Amino acid sequence: MTIYYRPIVQMDAKMPTDAVLLHGGPLWFDRVEPLERGVRHGLMPASELPSASLDVLSAPRTLPGLPKDRAAIMGVLNVTPDSFSDGGKFTSSKAAVEHAQAMIAQGANVIDIGGESTRPGAAFVPEDKEVARTAPVIAALRAAGIEVPISIDTRKAAVAQAALSAGATMLNDVSAMHYDSAMAEVARRSRAPICLMHAQGDPKTMQENPQYDNVVLDVFDHLAERVEVAIAAGVAKERIIVDPGIGFGKTQAHNLALIRNLSLFHTLGCSVLLGVSRKRFIGNIGGAERAEDRASGSVSLALSGLMQGVHIVRAHDIDEHRQAFALWRALHAQ
Structure with missing residues (x-):
């Protein structure tokens, strides 16, 4: 064994x-x-x-364009009508640019743009519609002078390629290249860093009684296999990021087990991303029904990630994370 x-x-x-x-x-x-x-x-x-x-x-381990001395904060920018936390708020290029500028001013090191909601129960979005939602916004961000890395949150190779052409520099695939195997060629050809996330099932059904033999080791094995697939396709290992996929086909107990054991994922030899911001289980434990009221719980879990050496924290509430991280670094400076 x-x-x-x-x-x-x-x-x-x-x-x-x-x-x-x-x-x-x-x-x-x-x-x-x-x-x-x-x-x-x-x-x-x-x-x-x-x-x-x-x-x-x-x-x-370092990634191009991201801080070398601390964990990076990835700001969430959903250009969707139905995302669980901010759906419909930033669908226009003007609103998206203003929000991205605000997040960067607050301390975001990278902006992650998504055009298809992956909340539990979300409907599938055709790739042409997803391109139409994301590529013009990315182009608008670059035209506005935004220089930080921009990540495209998609499981479709055509959407990823359009985003890269518009100015994106990172890929964030919630299916870990399972949904569209052509994503590996996009990553290889572009040499863009790619995040491979674990998810059990499709967003529409993933929260319908998810089951594991051992959630920590099952997720680890899945990501190990996807890392090897990416490397075999010609993606450089130093450009691969892994994400255990908190909330994607997991119960509250599964999520907590994965967060407690985050340091295990360093043995994959890749940078590690933690995405817990405003997730439903934070509200369940902390007594916050509305997603926008879950900043404190989100920061608490993000700090647990920092204590275990994660490299990127994906967040909605940038200023709260930046402030907590600055105090954490000051407290533990050696």
Whole structure:
């Protein structure tokens, strides 16, 4: 059976001499938890890790255009009429540009644009309509002088290509190239970083009783397989980002288990993205029915991601995340 290794990530200034710097620091670990299906293990010293695993966990990771010294904040810009949190607010290019400019002023390092809602129960959007929603907005952002990386949130290769032609520089595929295998060629040819996200089922049905044998290891194995598919297609590993897909075909218990074990995903050798902003389970736990009232809960979970070394946090409430992250960095500066 496969044994997986989850680093127990620490941030204290008093670091043991045998500690390993996660991606070169400042976080570190000196113990790991072996994970195996059907077997319970105790913690083991990091020094006993297989050398290949140690190399993967210690190697620095950076993405073009994003901060090298801290986690990037990815601002959400949905140009859809039906997204769960901001549907219909930014469908015009003028409104979209103004919102993007506001997010950047507040601290967003990248803007993620989506033209098809992936909320539970969302209807399919034809690719021509999705292109019509997204490409003109991306062109308008560039025409307005916006220079930060722009990500296109789509599972369709034609939409991704149109977005790149309009000025996008990153790809964010919620199907991890399952929906449209041509996405791999778009990523290879463009050399744009691509995020591969785990989702169980289609958005329309994904929340209808999702089941896993072991949600953490099942999601890990799925992403490991999709990373290998991307590499085999010619996508450079250093340009691949992985996302466990919080809320995409998962129950509240599944979501919490994945967040508790985020550090495991570093062993895939890719940058890690966490997207929890304003999700329904935050409202369920925190008592916030309206999505726009879930900023505090979103920030809380994002900080848990920072403590486990995630590289990108996808968020709606930029100023709240920026402020919390700045205080977190100041508190743990060494």
